[in-house]
Amino acid sequence: MKRKAVSLFMAIAVGAALLAGCGNSGAGQATGGTAAEEPAKEEAAAESQAAEAPAGESEVLEFYHGYYHEESEWPAAKVMRDIYDEFAAAHADGPVTFKPIPVENRAEIVSAQVAGGNFPDVVDVDTAVPQAAISQGLVLDLKPYIDENGLQDAVGINYTQNDVDGHIYTVHDQLESRGMWYNAAVLESVGVKMEDIKTWEDFGAAMDKVRAAGGENYGYVAGQGSLMMLNAMMAESEEGRNLLASELTEDTIRSEVFADAFKRAAAMDQANGSGHTTEDLGNLMDDFNKKGMVAALFNGVWNASGIDAGLAESIRPSLFPGDVAIASAGGGISISSGMSEAKTELALEFLAYMVSPEVQEKIFTGVQANPCNKTVDLQALAQEGEDPIVMKLAEACSQVNSAGTVVIGVSYTWGGDVGNAIINALMECAVSGTDIDARFEQLQQELIALIA
Amino acid sequence: MEKKKRAGGLGWRRKGFILAFLAPTLTAFAIFYLYPIVTVIFTSFCKWDYTNIKTPQFWGWDELWDNYQYIFQTYPYFWEALRNSSAWALLGAVVQVPVATLIALAFSRKIKGVRTIRNIYIIPNMISTAAMGMIFLQLYSPLYGVVNPVIRLFNKGFDENILLLKGPAFWAMTCAYIFFTGTTTLLILGNIMAVPEDVREAAVLDGADGLKQDWYITLPMIKGTLKTVSVLAATSGFLLYNEVYFLTKGAAGTYSISYVIRELAITSPRTQFGRANTVAVVQILAGMVIIVLINGLYSISWKKKKEGCR
Numbered sequence: 001m002k003r004k005a006v007s008l009f010m011a012i013a014v015g016a017a018l019l020a021g022c023g024n025s026g027a028g029q030a031t032g033g034t035a036a037e038e039p040a041k042e043e044a045a046a047e048s049q050a051a052e053a054p055a056g057e058s059e060v061l062e063f064y065h066g067y068y069h070e071e072s073e074w075p076a077a078k079v080m081r082d083i084y085d086e087f088a089a090a091h092a093d094g095p096v097t098f099k100p101i102p103v104e105n106r107a108e109i110v111s112a113q114v115a116g117g118n119f120p121d122v123v124d125v126d127t128a129v130p131q132a133a134i135s136q137g138l139v140l141d142l143k144p145y146i147d148e149n150g151l152q153d154a155v156g157i158n159y160t161q162n163d164v165d166g167h168i169y170t171v172h173d174q175l176e177s178r179g180m181w182y183n184a185a186v187l188e189s190v191g192v193k194m195e196d197i198k199t200w201e202d203f204g205a206a207m208d209k210v211r212a213a214g215g216e217n218y219g220y221v222a223g224q225g226s227l228m229m230l231n232a233m234m235a236e237s238e239e240g241r242n243l244l245a246s247e248l249t250e251d252t253i254r255s256e257v258f259a260d261a262f263k264r265a266a267a268m269d270q271a272n273g274s275g276h277t278t279e280d281l282g283n284l285m286d287d288f289n290k291k292g293m294v295a296a297l298f299n300g301v302w303n304a305s306g307i308d309a310g311l312a313e314s315i316r317p318s319l320f321p322g323d324v325a326i327a328s329a330g331g332g333i334s335i336s337s338g339m340s341e342a343k344t345e346l347a348l349e350f351l352a353y354m355v356s357p358e359v360q361e362k363i364f365t366g367v368q369a370n371p372c373n374k375t376v377d378l379q380a381l382a383q384e385g386e387d388p389i390v391m392k393l394a395e396a397c398s399q400v401n402s403a404g405t406v407v408i409g410v411s412y413t414w415g416g417d418v419g420n421a422i423i424n425a426l427m428e429c430a431v432s433g434t435d436i437d438a439r440f441e442q443l444q445q446e447l448i449a450l451i452a
Numbered sequence: 453m454e455k456k457k458r459a460g461g462l463g464w465r466r467k468g469f470i471l472a473f474l475a476p477t478l479t480a481f482a483i484f485y486l487y488p489i490v491t492v493i494f495t496s497f498c499k500w501d502y503t504n505i506k507t508p509q510f511w512g513w514d515e516l517w518d519n520y521q522y523i524f525q526t527y528p529y530f531w532e533a534l535r536n537s538s539a540w541a542l543l544g545a546v547v548q549v550p551v552a553t554l555i556a557l558a559f560s561r562k563i564k565g566v567r568t569i570r571n572i573y574i575i576p577n578m579i580s581t582a583a584m585g586m587i588f589l590q591l592y593s594p595l596y597g598v599v600n601p602v603i604r605l606f607n608k609g610f611d612e613n614i615l616l617l618k619g620p621a622f623w624a625m626t627c628a629y630i631f632f633t634g635t636t637t638l639l640i641l642g643n644i645m646a647v648p649e650d651v652r653e654a655a656v657l658d659g660a661d662g663l664k665q666d667w668y669i670t671l672p673m674i675k676g677t678l679k680t681v682s683v684l685a686a687t688s689g690f691l692l693y694n695e696v697y698f699l700t701k702g703a704a705g706t707y708s709i710s711y712v713i714r715e716l717a718i719t720s721p722r723t724q725f726g727r728a729n730t731v732a733v734v735q736i737l738a739g740m741v742i743i744v745l746i747n748g749l750y751s752i753s754w755k756k757k758k759e760g761c762r
Contacts, residue, residue: 111718115725117506132505132723274613275594279701283589415721421528424703431616446528450720 059096061343063122063350064109068102076305077102079366087353096346114138121339122347125331128412129169133334140335143168145348154355156372158329161408172332173354174369176409177301177400178228179325183288185314186210186217186295200233200321203296204268210295211271217293221284222269222277225298226426227410227419229268232320233261235407244407248414253447259440262422266429266436274430279423289315301396304389305368312388317396323404328412329372365390370397421446489736496520496733500726508726519730529715530731533707534738536622537690540708541742543630544689545682552633552681556640557666570641577634585698588628589615592699599624621704628695636681643674679750686742690735709735 065084069077084100091098103109107126113119114130119138133139146152146168152159158171182194190209197203207219234240240257252258269277278284281299288294289306292314297303307315319325333354335347353359360371364381368389371378378401382394400406411419425443429436496519500508511518523530559570579587591597594613603610615621647670655661655669671678693710700706702715709731717728 107718111723114505114723128721130502130505130723131721132502135503136506273611274616275600275611277613277616279703283593284595287595415719417715417720420701420715420719424701427616427703428618431612449526449528452522452526 058094059340059343061096061098061121061339061346061350063098063100063124064103064106064120065100065124066103066106066126068104076367076369079362083354083359083362087350091346094346096342098346098350119334119336119338121343122333122335122350125170125334127416128331129334134164134167134169138337139169140337140344140347141167141169142171142335142348142351145351146171149352151352151355153374154352154357154360154372156329156374157327157406158332158372161329161412170329170332170334171351171355171372172329173360173372174332174363174367175372175400176328176330177325177370177397178299178327178409179301179396179400179403180318180320181288181297181299181303181396182316182318183292183295183311183314184316185292185311189213189217194316194318197318197321200264200268203321204271207268207272207295217295218276218287219272219294220276220296220298221281221288221294222272222430223279223427224281224423226265226269226277226430227423228298228320228326230261230265230422230426231326231407231410232322232324233264234258234410235320235324235326235405236322241405241407244410245413248418248447248451250448250451253444253451262426262440262443263436266426266439269426269430270432270434270436272430274427274432277427277430279427301370301393301400302368304393304396307389307392312392317392317399319399319403325400325403325406326409327370327400327403327406328409330409330412364393364397368393370400415450417450418447421450492729492732492736495726496730498726500724500729502721502723505723505725519727522727523730523734527712527716527727529702529707529712532705533709533712533731534734536705536707537692537709538738539622540626540629540689540692541686541738542689543626544685544687545746548630548633548636548685548689549678549682551631552636552685553640553671553678555633556637556644557670559637559641560644560670574634574638577632581629581694582698584628584632585695588624588695589699592624615700616704618705621700621706625692625695625699625706628699629692630689636685639681640674640677643677644670647673675750679746682746682750683743686746687739690738690742709738 063084065080067077067080067084071078081100081102084098088098088100106123110120110123110125110130110133114133114136117136117138119133129139143163143166146155146159155168155171157175158168162168162170162172182197184194187194187206187210190206190213192206192209197206210217210219231244234244234257237257239255240261243252243255243257246252276284276294281297284294285297285299285303285306288297289303289311290308292308292311298320301317304317333351335344335351339347355373357373357376360373360376361381363369363371364376364378365385365387370393378394378397382391410422421443425439425446428434429439495508497516498508498510499518555573559566559573576584592599592614594600594611599614600610603614614624651669651673652665655665660668691710692708693714696702696706696708696711702711713728713731713735716724716731
């Protein structure tokens with residue numbers, strides 16, 4: 001009898017534990033883990049909160065973003081969080097409250113939700129809005145709102161680059177603007193003035209001189225940066241620019257322009273040496289920004305904030321040879337199409353807030369990024385603050401914004417997998433003795449297969 | 453008759469209790485393992501990408517093998533990934549487990565200071581594989597790492613990035629994970645410690661001491677654990693992902709099966725879930741093959757050993 005009672009008690013306990021485990025996700029979230037660590041739990045908690053909210057209580061508009069970093073790790077992240085928090089505070093008492101959620105894995109969150117036929121309320125997407133989300137009608141078309149409210153200049157390049165058949169599904173509040181950074185001192189030590197580098201041949205010749213001088217200094221950081229080189233080389237011709245702006249096709253892969261750009265970039269990388277090649281620029285960035293031992297770096301305007309004070313005089317921004325800049329709006333604020341009217345209204349208000357001159361000025365001075373709003377006078381802002389980093393950033397942004405040729409980054413139009421394949425091929429070509437023609441043929445086969 | 457009836461009734465009650473206790477586990481297994489596996493297998497026969505992400509569409513009997521055909525015949529990195537992952541699985545079983553066993557045997561000796569050494573040995577194993585990837589990235593750096601200077605002792609003027617050389621890159625990645633045997637060592641060590649002392653004493657009386665005792669007594673007594681850790685080492689080798697992501701991103705012929713799945717499902721703007729799941733089916737099957745092979749190999753080798761002893 002006693003055994004029976006104990007067994008019965010244990011069975012009930014196990015059953016109760018199981019039920020408690022199933023029904024406790026929201027409560028568990030409230031006590032443990034940060035939003036950055038446990039986005040799925042956050043989401044589940046918020047969903048249950050919204051679902052359980054009694055009538056009359058405010059709705060919650062969730063906003064996923066990628067600024068999860070500690071202030072000490074990346075001060076710009078704190079600036080962005082403050083911008084979001086200000087908006088949240090301004091709507092704390094409204095019918096819909098705004099809840100920014102910092103996460104590390106936006107791409108995975110969006111991908112998982114889209115796979116389930118959902119989309120986050122608002123998300124600052126990582127690279128681009130998945131086509132799967134667009135094809136399912138999960139994302140709100142922002143174009144009517146932009147047009148009705150005259151925000152064309154405020155969203156800047158987003159208006160054209162993110163136009164998908166007359167619809168705009170995402171607006172990035174800051175642009176990914178890329179160009180060259182030169183160390184004038186390293187170049188001058190081998191008798192080259194950075195102003196004289198006007199073509200890729202000039203660039204190659206300058207790098208040859210740096211190499212010939214020997215010592216610790218080297219030409220440039222290849223690998224991830226080499227994709228930008230190929231990107232900029234293709235932008236030199238009308239045909240190349242058209243190919244960059246459209247989806248990757250077999251014709252593009254077999255085009256002369258693509259072959260020429262790849263082979264020129266690969267030849268330069270091989271001369272530069274595989275020792276100076278990395279799939280992540282960050283791995284060798286200090287060689288340029290802190291140690292001053294690299295002549296050139298392909299990077300975004302944001303590189304201004306990483307330059308060591310002692311090298312501020314000699315490190316200067318420039319465009320790619322041929323007066324070319326790469327500026328991609330890329331993925332930014334995207335809004336779910338399946339929300340209540342009140343939530344949608346607040347989400348659109350948030351969009352207008354993010355591209356407003358006030359916020360855009362903060363993005364420029366605090367985040368040190370190129371703001372999307374065309375009406376912001378960057379030079380004037382830089383001179384107001386007199387911060388040398390901001391002034392350098394303003395110089396870089398102004399150069400990109402007024403470049404003779406501005407093209408989009410290939411990864412945005414051709415896809416991240418294609419971008420990776422090209423980077424890998426270029427990196428392998430950096431090894432001395434690699435047959436560039438053979439590797440290019442192999443790359444062509446890979447790309448044709450990838451788009452199949 | 454009454455006794456029989458009572459026994460039968462008790463049997464049903466007992467069965468009921470067993471079922472009640474198994475139910476949570478079975479439910480969790482069905483939800484978290486069986487359902488995803490069945491979904492992965494089913495959707496590998498579906499067109500499932502950005503065009504129909506909400507509703508995977510069965511290819512139909514005529515085009516049943518479409519995804520498999522693409523993965524096996526067209527996708528450029530599949531065979532390379534399968535070859536690498538299989539090699540890492542094999543190396544996990546034939547290198548990692550013997551290394552861990554030797555270390556565990558050494559740690560099982562009653563020598564002064566062995567506990568401290570054991571604790572020190574475990575420390576690197578607490579570092580995440582991602583952080584380990586970053587550490588090895590520095591070690592292999594042609595500019596600052598320690599590997600290139602060592603190579604230069606034999607090959608003067610060598611200044612290439614070892615992670616970009618086909619062949620060496622594979623081995624460089626292997627070294628980044630294979631010697632981190634902490635968990636495996638602990639599992640084996642725990643079992644070695646559980647070998648009864650009287651068995652050891654009897655072996656000593658029979659003249660089996662030191663290595664002889666390890667070979668004829670200890671290892672046969674922990675063969676079950678060795679089999680388990682071999683399966684674990686092989687499957688974790690087969691699933692290698694972080695090292696690929698942090699060291700090469702697949703350059704120089706270093707794609708792995710797990711990396712390829714992410715490329716198809718997440719990195720590709722075409723969100724190719726169907727094709728990614730096709731690779732996942734191969735991964736599941738390969739995992740099963742690994743388990744069967746290791747079980748088979750262990751039963752054959754121990755049978756032979758037993759026969760040899762007779």
